[in-house]
Amino acid sequence: xxxxxxxxxxYAGRPSTFLLPxxxxxxxxxxxxxxxxxxxxxxxxxxLQGGRFDATPEDEYAFLYAAEDDATAVxxxxxxxxxxxxxxxxxLPRASLSQLSISWLRATADLELVSLRxxxxxxxxxxxxxxxxxxxxxxxxxxxxxxxxxxxAPRASGLTxxxxxxxxxFAYVFFADRCPEGCxxxxxxxxPVPPGDQSLDxxxxxxxxxxxxxxxxxALM
Numbered sequence: 001x002x003x004x005x006x007x008x009x010x011y012a013g014r015p016s017t018f019l020l021p022x023x024x025x026x027x028x029x030x031x032x033x034x035x036x037x038x039x040x041x042x043x044x045x046x047x048l049q050g051g052r053f054d055a056t057p058e059d060e061y062a063f064l065y066a067a068e069d070d071a072t073a074v075x076x077x078x079x080x081x082x083x084x085x086x087x088x089x090x091x092l093p094r095a096s097l098s099q100l101s102i103s104w105l106r107a108t109a110d111l112e113l114v115s116l117r118x119x120x121x122x123x124x125x126x127x128x129x130x131x132x133x134x135x136x137x138x139x140x141x142x143x144x145x146x147x148x149x150x151x152x153a154p155r156a157s158g159l160t161x162x163x164x165x166x167x168x169x170f171a172y173v174f175f176a177d178r179c180p181e182g183c184x185x186x187x188x189x190x191x192p193v194p195p196g197d198q199s200l201d202x203x204x205x206x207x208x209x210x211x212x213x214x215x216x217x218x219a220l221m
Contacts, residue, residue, distance in 0.1 A: 004134065004141045007148035008126050014116050015153045016124045018115035018160050024107045025187055026066035026172065027075035029100055029209075032199060036103035037184040039064045039176040047140035052132070053159060053173045054139075059147035062176035063158075064184075066105065070192070072169025073102065074212045079165040083217070090218045097200040097220070102209060104187035109180050114153045116161040117170060125149060132161040150175065157183070165216075 028036055039062035044050040055061045067073035077100070082090050115121045121127050130138075150161065158174035159193055174183075189194050197204045210220065 004130060004138055006141075007145055011126070011152055013124055013126070013152075014189055015149060015156070016115040016118075016121040017153070017156065018113045018117065020107055020111040020113055020157075020160070020172070022107050022110050026068060026105055026107070027070045027073035028064075028066045028103050028105065029073045029200075030065070030103065032099050032101045034103075035170070036096070036105050036186050037064075039174070041176075044139070044143060048136055049136070050139070051173070052134075052139055052142050053146040054143055056143050056147070059150065060169070061150075061178075064123070064174045064176070066172045067163065068170045068172075070102070071215070072163045072166045072171060072214075074209055075165035075172050075216065078209075078213065079216065079218065084217075090215065090216070091221045092213065092218050094220045096190055097206065100200045101198045102193060102200060102205050103195075103198050104191055105184045106187050107183060108185050109183045111157040111174070111183060112155060112181065113158045113172070113174075114149055114156045115162045116159055118162075125152070133164040146173075154178075 004011055032116045034040055041062040043060060044054040044056055051065055055063055078092060078096060082092060084090050116132055122131060131142055134142060158172055160170055160172045163169045163171045192206045193208050200206050200209055
């Protein structure tokens with residue numbers, strides 16, 4: 001049976017869980033329209049709009065994506081469905097960085113998440129790596145699964161999974177209606193790019209992210 005089948009209507013399992021400890025620092029590449037700790041309330045109205053586990057009109061919630069490190073955050077946000085050319089390199093339109101920022105935040109409370117990090121974790125909900133590695137064309141289906149998982153694990157604050165573009169790193173999505181108030185704070189010290197210079201349109205943040213992209217053989221067009 002295809003992995004992009006609808007979620008089971010009579011699910012009788014138990015999703016695996018992962019505890020994100022208070023004090024954990026995460027990285028975001030996000031729209032400058034939102035602060036680093038701000039959840040996005042935008043509903044995905046079609047499959048090519050938004051991210052893998054966005055809210056839909058059928059299940060409305062504000063969400064926040066993050067990653068455990070800078071390289072994974074850049075990979076998740078900018079390398080999605082980016083093909084390699086005949087030389088094995090990738091070209092990213094410079095406009096893709098427009099109105100984006102790279103920022104850092106810290107969890108202020110322990111957060112229990114549904115884990116989709118391993119084959120066993122995915123099997124626990126009747127899925128496989130398709131759920132976390134499928135292309136954007138399948139996002140209408142992956143969002144359906146996110147809604148089902150929210151129903152199966154009503155206390156979970158979000159989901160975590162192994163990044164497709166950076167398999168050594170892990171990605172996260174957090175649900176505003178399942179997270180305690182003030183569960184994140186902005187990190188402002190000890191950063192590779194200081195606050196105020198984190199826009200990817202130009203300046204130190206652009207140079208920093210260009211360096212990360214270069215390590216994946218990605219150049220800006």
